[in-house]
Amino acid sequence: MDFNDSPTEAAFRKEVQEWLDANAEKRDADDSSAMSMFSENESPEMVEECKAWQQKKADAGWACITWPKDLGGRGGTLMENIIFSQEEAKYKIPPNIFMIGLGMAGPTIQVHGTPEQKQKWLPSMLRGDVVWCQLFSEPGAGSDLAGLRTKAVKDGDDWIINGQKVWTSGAHYSRWGILVTRSDFDAPKHKGLTYFVIDMESEGVEIRPIKQITGGANFNEVFMTDVRIPDANRLDAVGNGWAVSLTTLMNERMSIGGGMGMGAELLIGELDRIAETAYIDGVLAKDSPAVRQKIAEYYTRMKAMELTVNRTLSALSKGGMPGSESSIIKVAMGILLQEIASYAMELQGGLGTEYGEQATFAGGLWQELYLGIPAIRIAGGTDEVQRNIIGERVLGLPTEARVDKGIPFKDIPNG
Numbered sequence: 338m339d340f341n342d343s344p345t346e347a348a349f350r351k352e353v354q355e356w357l358d359a360n361a362e363k364r365d366a367d368d369s370s371a372m373s374m375f376s377e378n379e380s381p382e383m384v385e386e387c388k389a390w391q392q393k394k395a396d397a398g399w400a401c402i403t404w405p406k407d408l409g410g411r412g413g414t415l416m417e418n419i420i421f422s423q424e425e426a427k428y429k430i431p432p433n434i435f436m437i438g439l440g441m442a443g444p445t446i447q448v449h450g451t452p453e454q455k456q457k458w459l460p461s462m463l464r465g466d467v468v469w470c471q472l473f474s475e476p477g478a479g480s481d482l483a484g485l486r487t488k489a490v491k492d493g494d495d496w497i498i499n500g501q502k503v504w505t506s507g508a509h510y511s512r513w514g515i516l517v518t519r520s521d522f523d524a525p526k527h528k529g530l531t532y533f534v535i536d537m538e539s540e541g542v543e544i545r546p547i548k549q550i551t552g553g554a555n556f557n558e559v560f561m562t563d564v565r566i567p568d569a570n571r572l573d574a575v576g577n578g579w580a581v582s583l584t585t586l587m588n589e590r591m592s593i594g595g596g597m598g599m600g601a602e603l604l605i606g607e608l609d610r611i612a613e614t615a616y617i618d619g620v621l622a623k624d625s626p627a628v629r630q631k632i633a634e635y636y637t638r639m640k641a642m643e644l645t646v647n648r649t650l651s652a653l654s655k656g657g658m659p660g661s662e663s664s665i666i667k668v669a670m671g672i673l674l675q676e677i678a679s680y681a682m683e684l685q686g687g688l689g690t691e692y693g694e695q696a697t698f699a700g701g702l703w704q705e706l707y708l709g710i711p712a713i714r715i716a717g718g719t720d721e722v723q724r725n726i727i728g729e730r731v732l733g734l735p736t737e738a739r740v741d742k743g744i745p746f747k748d749i750p751n752g
């Protein structure tokens with residue numbers, strides 16, 4: 338493992354730092370809002386702020402570092418992209434509402450889209466003019482995505498779509514969505530799927546917000562009733578939707594895994610601050626050996642996570658691709674953050690029940706993490722699904738039994 342930038346990477350980092358210094362305000366080193374992983378209901382003002390920041394980056398050539406130059410990107414490497422994100426995180430910038438577009442839909446259109454489709458959607462996506470959402474999950478299809486039932490029927494030059502999606506992040510401010518449907522109920526489960534780009538302003542699309550335990554409503558149910566999608570919005574061949582979906586899902590895992598490198602010093606520093614003021618049975622928490630041992634344990638485990646993230650970065654820097662570490666990082670980091678947040682709230686005693694701006698410690702960050710981390714352990718592949726990936730692809734254990742293999746979808750029992 339090599340922790341140092343190569344000379345080219347160091348020069349790139351310097352260029353990034355100079356641009357950010359000139360265009361954004363730096364965070365204080367102990368600014369705990371840097372650890373916030375969730376935003377409340379994205380207001381129209383916040384969405385506009387995000388768009389303005391993305392446009393500023395696009396004007397300077399930083400919008401999509403890995404995209405080819407003819408699509409408005411920089412033609413850079415994955416490592417350069419990571420360096421930009423690492424530096425950008427040190428500044429007060431709006432949250433990234435473009436992850437589904439730039440991290441998932443964009444790469445999928447680049448692989449499976451026609452030249453016309455690329456020109457139609459990618460430049461406005463890159464500039465942040467419009468936001469994209471992902472219409473994959475359904476009430477009966479999440480981990481088992483290929484079990485989806487939203488129906489697509491060909492009608493002249495259009496397709497007619499009927500069905501329901503759920504957990505659609507950002508649908509309420511998105512203009513375009515990536516949508517997987519079932520176009521052939523006689524084909525086996527993975528063979529009868531077709532993938533579209535849907536205009537979220539189409540007639541027949543109804544978006545209902547879902548209120549979350551954190552108080553926000555970042556995702557939605559989306560109902561589609563006789564929605565017309567032109568055949569020109571189909572990505573790849575009819576019936577090839579599973580292959581297209583796998584491209585999206587592979588990019589989703591990379592986006593989520595890459596965003597989990599939270600700094601040990603900042604997080605454990607906040608935990609220390611509670612221990613310096615909270616009392617347990619009349620004794621200052623930091624004077625208790627049990628508390629000190631717990632904090633040391635969490636610091637050690639956070640450092641181990643950082644090293645695992647660095648292992649991936651080191652491989653990327655040498656031209657490799659992220660491997661099984663992404664699944665390991667996602668499972669281990671989710672569990673660890675939830676444990677630390679739980680302990681931080683326990684140390685706060687009664688104050689641990691305060692939420693939002695009323696919270697005494699770290700502006701309510703711990704409560705936000707405690708309530709929000711379970712979502713991270715579900716989105717983009719649950720802990721159990723990640724463990725299956727590690728078991729099958731890393732440890733070479735036998736694969737799960739597939740009782741529905743080769744059977745026409747309409748004959749698979751459901752309900």
Ligand SMILES: Cc1cc2nc3c(=O)[nH]c(=O)nc-3n(C[C@H](O)[C@H](O)[C@H](O)COP(=O)(O)OP(=O)(O)OC[C@H]3O[C@@H](n4cnc5c(N)ncnc54)[C@H](O)[C@@H]3O)c2cc1C
Nearest residue numbers: 471472473474478479480504505506712715716717719721
């Ligand atoms: C914050 C957040 C944002 C999201 N955003 C989007 C979005 O924008 N678009 C979208 O389409 N979806 C989105 N999702 C949905 C997400 O993809 C699904 O929640 C996820 O795939 C799990 O599916 P499910 O909720 O249907 O749970 P299920 O698949 O029903 O799982 C239920 C339980 O069974 C376990 N389980 C399932 N299969 C197996 C197995 N084979 N082996 C062992 N255990 C298993 C799971 O681990 C889980 O504990 C989002 C979810 C979250 C939390």
